[in-house]
Amino acid sequence: xxxxxxxxTTGLTKKYGxxxxxxxxxxxxYEGEIFxxxxxxxxxxxxxxLMLLGLxxxxxGTAEVAGCDATxxxxxxxxxVGYLPDNVGFYEDMTGRENLRFTGQLNGLEPDIIxxxxxxxxxxVKLSDVRDKKVGTYSRGMKQRLGIADTLxxxxxxIILDEPTLGLDPEGVREMLDLITELSKKDxxxxxxxxxxxxxxxxxxxxxxIFVKGxxxxxxxxxxxxxxxxxxxxxxxxxxxLPLDGKVIEMIxxxxxxxxxxxxxxxxxxxxxxxxxxxxxxxxxQNDYEIRYLKQRGRELDDIYSxxxxxKE
Amino acid sequence: MNKSGLxxxxxxxxxxxxxxxxxxxxxxxxxxxxxxxxxxxxxxxVEAIGKQExxxxxxxxxxxxxxxxxxxxxxxxxxxxxxxxxxxxxxSINGERNRGxxxxxxAQPIARDSIINxxxxxxxxxxxxxxxxxxxxxxxxxxxxxGVPPTVDELFRIFTYLVLTIFYMSFxxxxxxxxxxxxxxxxxSALAVIAVWLFLAIFLxxxxxxxxxxxxxxxxxxxxxxxxxxxxxxxxxxRISPTTLYDETTITLLNPGVRSLGFVSQEQLIxxxxxxxxxxxxxxxxxxxxxxxxxxxxICFTISYIYFMKQEIRA
Numbered sequence: 363x364x365x366x367x368x369x370x371t372t373g374l375t376k377k378y379g380x381x382x383x384x385x386x387x388x389x390x391x392y393e394g395e396i397f398x399x400x401x402x403x404x405x406x407x408x409x410x411x412l413m414l415l416g417l418x419x420x421x422x423g424t425a426e427v428a429g430c431d432a433t434x435x436x437x438x439x440x441x442x443v444g445y446l447p448d449n450v451g452f453y454e455d456m457t458g459r460e461n462l463r464f465t466g467q468l469n470g471l472e473p474d475i476i477x478x479x480x481x482x483x484x485x486x487v488k489l490s491d492v493r494d495k496k497v498g499t500y501s502r503g504m505k506q507r508l509g510i511a512d513t514l515x516x517x518x519x520x521i522i523l524d525e526p527t528l529g530l531d532p533e534g535v536r537e538m539l540d541l542i543t544e545l546s547k548k549d550x551x552x553x554x555x556x557x558x559x560x561x562x563x564x565x566x567x568x569x570x571x572i573f574v575k576g577x578x579x580x581x582x583x584x585x586x587x588x589x590x591x592x593x594x595x596x597x598x599x600x601x602x603x604l605p606l607d608g609k610v611i612e613m614i615x616x617x618x619x620x621x622x623x624x625x626x627x628x629x630x631x632x633x634x635x636x637x638x639x640x641x642x643x644x645x646x647x648q649n650d651y652e653i654r655y656l657k658q659r660g661r662e663l664d665d666i667y668s669x670x671x672x673x674k675e
Numbered sequence: 676m677n678k679s680g681l682x683x684x685x686x687x688x689x690x691x692x693x694x695x696x697x698x699x700x701x702x703x704x705x706x707x708x709x710x711x712x713x714x715x716x717x718x719x720x721v722e723a724i725g726k727q728e729x730x731x732x733x734x735x736x737x738x739x740x741x742x743x744x745x746x747x748x749x750x751x752x753x754x755x756x757x758x759x760x761x762x763x764x765x766x767s768i769n770g771e772r773n774r775g776x777x778x779x780x781x782a783q784p785i786a787r788d789s790i791i792n793x794x795x796x797x798x799x800x801x802x803x804x805x806x807x808x809x810x811x812x813x814x815x816x817x818x819x820x821x822g823v824p825p826t827v828d829e830l831f832r833i834f835t836y837l838v839l840t841i842f843y844m845s846f847x848x849x850x851x852x853x854x855x856x857x858x859x860x861x862x863x864s865a866l867a868v869i870a871v872w873l874f875l876a877i878f879l880x881x882x883x884x885x886x887x888x889x890x891x892x893x894x895x896x897x898x899x900x901x902x903x904x905x906x907x908x909x910x911x912x913x914r915i916s917p918t919t920l921y922d923e924t925t926i927t928l929l930n931p932g933v934r935s936l937g938f939v940s941q942e943q944l945i946x947x948x949x950x951x952x953x954x955x956x957x958x959x960x961x962x963x964x965x966x967x968x969x970x971x972x973x974i975c976f977t978i979s980y981i982y983f984m985k986q987e988i989r990a
Contacts, residue, residue: 408989417781418987437784445782451775455694467683468783512779 366393368520368552369414373423376409383409385576386423391554396546398563399556401573407556408448410573411522414554415445428519441469444513448525450505454498458489458508461497462515469516476515483511487541503534510541520552521545527562539566560666572666591666596621599632599639602655603646606630610651617641629655680785684793685800692763692801701762702805706812708751713737713813715745717820731951734825735832735929737817748813749925752840753918757872759805760847763798765868766861767791767852768983773861781988791852791983795976798848803841810837828931831954836928842968843921847872849975856983875916883912903938910937920968924961931957 369391376384384406391397399407412418414425416436425432427439452461459480466476484490487507492500500508506526513521526542527535543566546553557563564570564584571581572591580590603610606628614632615623622633632638639658646653659665692698719742720733741747746754768791771777780790814833818824825833850871854864891897891905913919927933931951952960 412987412989415782417778419985437786440782440784443782445778447775447778447782449775450779451777452779453776454774464683464687465779465783468680468780468785470680470784509779513782516783 367391368393368428369554370426371410371414371423372426374410374413374420374425375422376406376413376418377421382576384413384420387576387578389571389578389581391552392569393552394546394550395568396542396553396555396566398567398570399554399573400558400560400563400570401556402558405558405573406576407558407573408524411445411524411554411556414522415439415443441516442519444516444518444521446509446513446521446523446526448528450509450512452497452500452505452508452512455496457494457496458484458500458511459493461508462512465512465515471515479515479517480511483514486514487511488537503530503537506530506534506538507541510538510545514545518551520554523553523555525557525559526555527557527559535562539563542566588666596633596635597637598659599634599642600655600657600659601630601632601642601653602628603630604652604654610646610649613645613649614642617645680783681789681793681796684785684789685797688794688797689800692797697762698801701759705755705759705805705809708755709748709809709813710816712741712745712748712751713817714820715742716740716747717817718742720821732829732931733821733823734814734817734829735931737814737821738833738836739926739929749836749922749929753843753922753925754876756840756844756918756921757847757868757876759802759844760798760849761851761865761868761872763801764794764848764851764855765865766855767794767798768855769859769861769864770855772859772988778988787984788980791856791976791979795845795849795852798852799841799845802844802848806837806840806844828954832928832931832957835954835958836925839921839924839928839965839968842965842972843917846917846968846972846975849972849979853975853979853982856979856986875918879916880913883909887912906938914964914967917968917971920964924964924968927957927961927964933957933960936960 367390369389371387371389374384374387374389375382387410389410399410401407409418413420414427414432416432416439419433428442430438432439452458453464456464462480462483463476466479471479480493481490484493487510489504489507489511492504497505497508506529510523510526513523523542527538530538539562542553542555545551555563555567567584569581569583570587572579572587580587582590606625611623611625611630614620614630617634617638619634619636619638620632621635622631624631632642639656643653643656716737716739719740720736738748741750768777771780781787810833814825847868851864851868854867855861858864858867887905887908891901891908893902893905897905914923923936927936931954934947934952958965
């Protein structure tokens with residue numbers, strides 16, 4: 363278990379006039395993990411990242427990055443944090459190599475270290491062939507990969523990626539995710555990814571936080587997230603049994619904790635406040651009923667997705 | 676670390692300017708107007724030499740005289756100053772913002788102010804380079820045309836005039852940069868600078884005339900006191916405009932005969948010897964103007980600081 367906290371926010375709040383973009387955020391991110399900050403557009407993800415980097419000041423609360431106050435010691439924070447903004451831009455009339463060199467110089471690196479790093483990083487993000495072409499000729503995917511190389515120029519302990527897969531084709535997304543995983547597992551860097559594309563990001567995150575309307579809805583490993591989000595809501599089970607007769611309904615109804623039961627198109631829909639699957643299966647099999655289908659509704663990531671992410675674009 | 680950040684940004688901005696087409700367009704326009712005005716003035720001077728008392732300060736008159744068809748060099752510079760500042764600065768910050776490079780830049784361990792400092796200093800360097808190269812080149816052309824070398828006094832005056840021109844153009848650069856921080860769109864900031872330019876160059880003077888004539892109406896019955904107040908008000912309010920400040924300073928510097936920029940009564944003139952002022956005396960007359968020009972540069976810059984240091988940088 364990774365347990366050393368590297369980023370910690372306490373009561374972090376950002377208001378724009380009456381609008382609260384981030385509301386009292388308490389978040390801990392551990393060293394070496396990939397943390398996914400997921401949420402629909404306008405949920406306050408980018409604002410949170412900006413506050414971590416000291417690019418905007420919190421209205422209230424503090425953000426601590428590797429022991430530094432992100433608002434007061436911005437230079438120290440920026441020395442160890444690499445940031446890839448969404449829609450990253452480069453100087454289009456400079457080559458990929460020149461752009462990276464400029465970043466290296468701004469970080470106060472020695473010239474020979476800069477050149478060495480540029481070669482290595484361009485190799486790593488598969489841009490060696492186009493390193494001396496102007497960035498204006500790069501495709502979106504190439505720019506995004508150059509962006510990763512750019513954040514790595516300072517050899518950061520922490521990398522913050524804002525919507526790194528946005529606008530990439532499926533192949534580009536796969537490459538980007540592989541690259542991010544490698545940065546975490548191989549180089550042992552802490553990575554924070556913000557995204558509204560839950561399906562893409564969930565595969566590689568160790569933990570995720572679901573962010574909706576400035577509030578952190580749930581946080582934890584992806585497997586347990588559904589449970590947390592829908593904690594206070596009834597569990598809905600769909601079951602298909604053979605034979606479907608009145609007796610079986612009665613039998614199911616006798617289980618403790620069931621609040622509602624109905625039959626729709628040959629399926630029995632059961633609502634309960636507690637977990638009853640085990641008991642249900644046992645009861646049915648003891649009485650020689652055949653279970654053809656059993657599914658729990660509304661606890662999957664898909665359901666989180668459709669509830670919070672879809673239709674809010 | 677901070678200092679090197681500023682230095683690196685400065686070098687990059689300078690290189691960007693020198694490679695940009697915009698810089699060449701500006702240089703081209705300035706050079707064309709400068710040379711043509713000097714050429715016209717030089718021709719007039721050559722014809723007039725030896726005829727009247729026009730033999731004094733020939734070199735200075737190259738810059739101030741006009742043959743009627745082409746305006747003088749100084750009026751061209753006064754007119755084109757805003758254009759130079761505008762061209763070099765109107766998109767300095769919001770251009771980076773729109774291209775998405777600003778947030779990447781800000782994520783690097785450099786102080787925020789080094790970004791605007793570096794950009795401003797690079798712009799000023801470009802302006803200084805242009806002004807001095809042009810000043811020397813057309814001065815040389817003038818010498819060749821008229822055959823009259825400048826005196827030391829004249830050299831001091833021209834040098835001070837060129838420095839003044841740099842400050843004047845820097846003001847417009849600082850203003851353009853300020854607008855590029857305040858407005859998100861480059862077109863908006865460019866238009867804002869043009870609006871300020873037109874306002875100061877044309878409308879301010881008209882407004883002041885209307886206001887002064889309203890408060891101190893001039894007619895056949897108005898007293899001397901009213902007439903004086905009317906004129907004073909016009910004069911002082913017009914000095915709000917940096918263009919007026921610049922023009923008055925230029926005239927005083929390049930025309931040693933100018934002894935005062937305000938009002939002089941008949942009594943004060945009694946006993947005055949009608950001769951040219953030495954350079955330092957001329958400089959003394961316009962010293963407040965000079966300081967004001969530097970001050971408005973600083974005001975623009977201070978406002979830029981206040982906004983930029985607190986601004987949220989989003990892609």
